[in-house]
Each structure stands twice: as C-alpha cells, then as structure tokens.
Amino acid sequence: EIDRKDIRIGDTVLVQRAGDVIPEVVKVIEHKRTGTERKFSMPAHCPACGSPVTKPENEAVYRCLNLQCPAKIKESIRHFASRRAMDIEGLGDKLIDQLVDQGLVKNFADIYTLTKDQLASLDRMADKSAGNVLASIQKSKKAGLERLLYALGIRHVGEHTARILVQHFKSLNKLLQASRYDLLDIHEIGPEVSESIVQFFSDEKNRLLLQRLQEAGVSCEPAAPLAADTRLSGKTFVFTGTLKKMTRAEAEQLVVARGGRASGSVSKKTDFVVAGDDPGSKYEKARKLGVTILTEEDFLELLK
DNA sequence: GGCAGAATCCCATCTCTTCA
C-alpha cells in the first residue's frame, strides 16, 4: 500500500473514514512536499530486540524469530489474557508492560504465580486493583480447553479451529498425541494448520508450559458438555449491528452452545444474519444473497 | 490454479472503574 500510493515519511496525506471506524489513507498531498520526505523501507532488524527479521517467501508478514523478544512475549501474554481467550479482566497493556519489564512474567504460566503484593507494588496499582486482577486470574483457570488452545497463540489456530480440535479430540492428552496425519483427517484442517499444530506441541518448551499451567490448576477439559444441545447443528449465523439484550460475543456463544456456528462474514452458506441496530454492509450482502435476516427478537424466539 | 469463505488485523472514541 505504501509503495502503491508512494507514501513517504514526512508526507501530508488525505485520510477518510472507511466503514465506520477505520482511517484510510486516500492519497498523498503532493504539493505539500518539501523535499525532506524519505522513502520507507522495512527494517532488517527487530526494533524491540535487534534480532534479524525474516519474511518467508509467499508470505506477507515480516517476523522476528527471537523467542525471547520482549515485544513478542508481551503480545503473546496480551493475546492469552484477552477477552476471547482466557478473559483475564484487568490485565491490560500497561500492566503487562510492567510485569514483563520487571521480569515478573516471562510466559503464560508465570501469570498464575503472581502474588497480591507483587501486583500492588506496580504503578497505578493498589490493593483493590491487585485483588481484582488476582480474582480474574483465578476465574480464568476455568475457561476450558477451547479457550486455552486459542489463548496459546498457535499459528493458524483461532477460535474456530480450537473448537474443531476440542470437538474431535475431546481432551488435551489426545491432541498432544495426534500425528500430522490424524490432524489432516479432520475436515477444515489442511497441511499448513496441521504442521503448525504438530510443531507447537512437539516443542519441549511448550509442553513444559502446558504442564505448568495444569499444575497451576488451569482446566484442560472442554468447558461444557459437548454437543448436549444440537438444535442449531449445521446452521451458520452472522451478527451485524448492535444488539440490545446482549453483546455479539454472547449471542455467538448461544449459537455455539446449541451446536451452530458463528461466522464473521456473510456468504451463500450463511443460514441466518441477525441484524441489530445500525447494521452494516453484512446486512446488504445478506439481502443480495437471499440469506434469511432475523431481528434480535426473532433470534431469541428461535433459541426457544 | 482459481475461487469462496474464514480468520485476522486495523484503530478512534466512548463509558466505566480505579488510582492518586
């Protein structure tokens, strides 16, 4: 995009809101150039740890390969604690920065060894906040295997794939023993994903990490009885707009708990689009494709 | 090889909670 629009460091650019939120650079205002603007080139070394960065052929993203890179450790913990993963409320950016910078947390398992005194000694933290964070950490132990798998940050394993893996293997131990071929047998898992999963679990450090999490009391069992309610089995839902009685995440959970599937994008295979207030482009796409559109009330009625 | 679909990333702005 930078090359295509010839955007240089120091340029003045025209920005517009694409969709509702996203700032999009439309073009460079060339007559504002002074001649001091510089071309951007991708750094050859990681700005956080100085290790060389690499970009595999056929991939788009440059990566730092240093496993001990502090920036990578922080990001992995951010992901681990995020709402859709282990949902550790109160463990946000600033707190993670402090925990990693002070050496209190070097990996996910260290989160579960934190004490109230350690937390309360940090900036903008006191007894109340430290207690809240600790309670949230305790609560996260019951998040269940699906969320844990997603939280680990295995490449190509998002929420959907984590769910598929749990439905297929039913336990962490069985997944740990799975071969590349076992994984390839599963619908929606291809060579890239299976390779990534096998690589992650064959790494001794990762196995040790999982062992420490288990010792800390983190549940490695599926969160809910699997497929107890299958009324929405085979049905795909997409949510758009703002719902009144629940968040979209909660609505998606209701679908999944009934054996259905919640997706982010509308396609011909979508069965229902549930439209809240101010629905976006997904609503229009659903209309064009002839997908059934439900109001929030219709959706709640359907759940009954 | 091409296409469809899924997953992920992007970030301004607001509200709420808690600290100092």
Added chain:
DNA sequence: TGAAGAGATGGGATTCTGCC
C-alpha cells in the same frame, strides 16, 4: 475529583486455507 487505564465496539481490507 481529575486522570489514567481497561474494555467494548465494528466493518473493510488483507491474508490464507481448503476445496473443486
């Protein structure tokens, strides 16, 4: 009580996978 941090929000763009 002001300041600061966390969390919630949401659709387009991009990337990547899986399937035909």
